Amino acid sequence: MRASASSTAKKVGQLSANAEVVVDSLANGWAHLMDTSKGTGRYVSANYLVRVRDYSASEGEPDDPVEPPRTSQIDGRMTVIIDPGHGGSDVGATSVDKVYDEKHINLSVAKYLQSYLESAGVNVIMVRDTLEEGSDLTLRGKVMERYQDTADLFFSVHHNAANTAARGAEALAQVADKNGGPTKILAEKLLEEYRALGVPIRSVVFREGSHGDYYYTNRAAASLYIPALTSEFCFIDNAEDQQFIDSEEDLQAEARAQYNAIMYYFTQVEY
Numbered sequence: 001m002r003a004s005a006s007s008t009a010k011k012v013g014q015l016s017a018n019a020e021v022v023v024d025s026l027a028n029g030w031a032h033l034m035d036t037s038k039g040t041g042r043y044v045s046a047n048y049l050v051r052v053r054d055y056s057a058s059e060g061e062p063d064d065p066v067e068p069p070r071t072s073q074i075d076g077r078m079t080v081i082i083d084p085g086h087g088g089s090d091v092g093a094t095s096v097d098k099v100y101d102e103k104h105i106n107l108s109v110a111k112y113l114q115s116y117l118e119s120a121g122v123n124v125i126m127v128r129d130t131l132e133e134g135s136d137l138t139l140r141g142k143v144m145e146r147y148q149d150t151a152d153l154f155f156s157v158h159h160n161a162a163n164t165a166a167r168g169a170e171a172l173a174q175v176a177d178k179n180g181g182p183t184k185i186l187a188e189k190l191l192e193e194y195r196a197l198g199v200p201i202r203s204v205v206f207r208e209g210s211h212g213d214y215y216y217t218n219r220a221a222a223s224l225y226i227p228a229l230t231s232e233f234c235f236i237d238n239a240e241d242q243q244f245i246d247s248e249e250d251l252q253a254e255a256r257a258q259y260n261a262i263m264y265y266f267t268q269v270e271y
Contacts, residue, residue: 001013001014001015001033001042001043001044002042002043002044003041003042003043004041004043005027005028005030005032005043006030006043007045009043010073010149011073011074011075012041012042012225013042013074013225014074014270015044015048020052021033021034021044021049022034023049026046029045029046029047030043030044030045030046031043031044031045031046031049073149073150073151073152074270074271075150075271076271077123077150077271078117078121078122078123078152078266078271079122079123079124079125079147079150079151079152079153079271080117080122080123080124080125080151080152080153080154080155080262081124081125081126081127081143081144081147081151081153081154081155081226082110082113082114082117082124082125082126082127082155082157083110083127083128083140083143083154083155083156083157083217084106084107084109084110084111084126084127084128084129084134084157085102085106085134085156085157085158085230086102086103086106086134086135086158087103087106087107087128087130087131087132087133087134087135088103088131088132088133088134088135088136089135090103090134090135091103092106092158092159093158093159093160093161093236093237094161094236094237095236095237095242096164096237100159100236100242100245100246101236102158102159102236103131103134104131105159105236105245105251106157106158106159107128107129107130107131108248108251109157109233109251109254109255109258110126110157110255111129112251112252112254112255112256113155113157113255113258113259114126116255116256116259117259117262120259120263122262123150125143125147125151127139127140127143137216140154140156140216140217140220141216141217141220144220144221144224144226145224148224148225148226151224151226152226152227152266152269152271153186153226153227153228153229153262153265154217154221154226154227154228154229155228155229155231155258155262156217156228156229156230156231157231157233157258158230158231158232158233159232159233159234159235159236159245160232160233160234160235160236161235161236161237162235162237163237164235164237164238164239165238166235166238167200167234167235167238167240167241168199168200168201168202168234168235168241169191169194169199169200169201169202169231169232169233169234170202170203170204170205170232171186171187171188171190171191171204171205171229171230171231171232172187172205172207172215172218172229172230172231172232173186173187173204173205173206173218173229174206174213174218174221174222174227174228174229175206175207175208175212175213175214175218176222177206177227178206181227182227182265182268182269183218183227183228183229184204185265185268185269186227186229186261186262186265187204187229188204189260189261189264189265190229190231190257190258190261191204192261193257193258193260193261194233194254194257196257197244197253197254197257198244199233199234199241199244215230217230218230227269231258233245233254
């Protein structure tokens, strides 16, 4: 699927074999697919389509079962945006004694993950690579917009905090995938990898807000058709969970688990 009626226009998705779509206009050999809640601009060469039946307006508004997959560009190269959450004046969650904070730990883990992915040939874009950057949450959206034509995944590295008693790992996936989809695939594999490290597992979280995803990065990415997931590896304010982040070897193990999950993910989705 293309954003306009041209073979050189930006790709916005790909139809699977035997998918049924609703075409509302044909011109110059291009079919325009019916607009959906996610917007307009979905064109397919008519050469790929076979007419099944005509649609009558008396039937009411038809359902269009096809939404473009949330990947900005199917180009055969794995491209991941890594977001070390927080940064700058925003230190994020902290341990009670202030020894551990997300500003530092998120960046350390993200840099290890960057190294592992790049060694496997993945194109990596870092939202921040210093401690001074990252206090502006909207920086994440700006980076997504800059790379929306190539990004296949937005992966955010975080660590949790609550009441010093809560423990375990969570994965915050996009609500569009609640019943199955790219970020649910990644989230379930990620938690499986974390379980192998001995981290207690909580759940995959699909939290909906008044404008789609509750979480900003998931919402911003969804608007650009980019799959996005936030990893909450453990509770940084819990004494037992701190055993999983109290050495460089632990941070490397966390990043390696993320790497394993992401590489598995790319065996399951197009990129």
